[in-house]
Amino acid sequence: MDSLSQELLLLIIPYLRETPPNTLQSCKPPLKIASYATISRQWQHAIERFTLSTLHTYSSDLLTFRQVFALPRRRKTLRRLHYEIDLPAYSANRIACFERRRESKANEIAFHRGLADLFHALSKWDKQGLELTLTTSSPTDPSHLTWPKPKNPALQIEHRHGPSHAKPRRKEQQLTKVPKALSTALDVQYLPHLQSLTIHLDQSIPRNHNFKPHLPDPSYPAGDTLNLAIKALAETSPLSHLHLTGDWPISPALFTDATFPHLRDLKIEAALLTYDGRWYYDGDPSATEPCYESRRLESESESDSDSNSSFNSEYADYVNERREAVLNGNEPWYMWRKEPGGLFDGLVLRMAEAMGRMACLQKLVFSMGTEYFDYGVVVEAWKEVVDAGCEVRLMGEVKWEVPDGVLALWRESVGEVSIEAY
Known part of the structure; x- marks a missing residue:
């Protein structure tokens, strides 16, 4: 088992995570993927790439x-x-x-x-x-x-x-x-x-x-x-x-x-x-x-x-x-x-002033009153290499x-x- 490379193990392990079709009631449930980590330290490291990701x-x-x-x-x-x-x-x-x-x-x-x-x-x-x-x-x-x-x-x-x-x-x-x-x-x-x-x-x-x-x-x-x-x-x-x-x-x-x-x-x-x-x-x-x-x-x-x-x-x-x-x-x-x-008006003015100071800004979307009320204002501005503009x-x-x-x-x-x- 230790002769397998980490790259190969990372290809094998996803198959171990899959649950096979249970066509027979006598079939035992598949082992949890974490149980394979006891095989060796190399397997442990590979298994942890999956078990510790989320x-x-x-x-x-x-x-x-x-x-x-x-x-x-x-x-x-x-x-x-x-x-x-x-x-x-x-x-x-x-x-x-x-x-x-x-x-x-x-x-x-x-x-x-x-x-x-x-x-x-x-x-x-x-x-x-x-x-x-x-x-x-x-x-x-x-x-x-x-x-x-x-x-x-x-x-x-x-x-x-x-x-x-x-x-x-x-x-x-x-x-x-x-x-x-x-x-x-x-x-x-x-x-x-x-x-x-x-x-x-x-x-x-x-x-x-x-x-x-x-x-x-x-x-x-x-x-x-x-x-x-x-x-x-x-x-x-x-x-x-x-x-x-x-x-x-x-x-x-x-x-x-x-x-x-x-x-x-x-x-x-x-x-x-x-x-x-x-x-x-x-x-x-x-x-x-x-x-x-x-x-x-x-x-x-x-x-x-x-x-x-x-x-x-x-x-x-x-x-x-x-x-x-x-x-x-x-x-x-x-x-x-x-x-x-x-x-x-004062809030939007401060926001417009700040936009001019944001050197890397590419997209801004500001909205108020659109979630629970039908009285919404939406400001969408974009500043890209080939296109720029603002829509209210x-x-x-x-x-x-x-x-x-x-x-x-x-x-x-x-x-x-x-x-x-x-």
């Missing part, structure tokens, strides 16, 4: 992961890693209840620690391509959702909203908790060789356009720690592909004075709300009617203190779905914001007059600009 592990097993991949030879075999961060467990009675402040804090600490520990471990590896999917889960989650993976990402961060680890809270807390945790974990020192970054945020944007989370940042956009962290990565690492999808809480902080020296491909699916809860779109509230009238809440008061009597009971703060829908701006459906306003698509009922200053910057960067209404 892994799903947990933050609680990080020590074992580091021990397994202590050898540089094994590190080179890893191509896809699904890393699941363990969040604290809840009691069975607490799964469908409001999240207490201490529970929320414990989740944030666990998320940050799990992410930082992984990045710290990977920062010691030699430069290589790695598709990394990050998810979170609690042992008390009744089920785990499955999200589609991007084709070739270097990093995908998915935040799942399950019944236990992301319990219903007021919208202002949901808008800040995940971005804050991500911003503290995305430390430049842990990702010095990052080339491609995809982050997908799955969060609910209010359907009631009268909703106001009341989180104004007096230093806006300087307080946008998440986009500032992304900007730092793009400025200091060889980041060439950056995709921020889902409902990304965009702000001018990402573009102000940015150069992004290596960035070639930029895609942003932006939320209609800023990180501090302000709307990018304006409109006429009288132009539409709520889909249905909300029932008057029996009580609008909500304390966030652990000393509150309702939080000292396993049942008193049980989730009222109707009440939560209203508190989080999902009832009634009252979507009257169809006109990008001054806040939107106004979807549905959206109304937007592109500022002259923005048009001038686009024409300076990529040439011809077309604006179409769909």
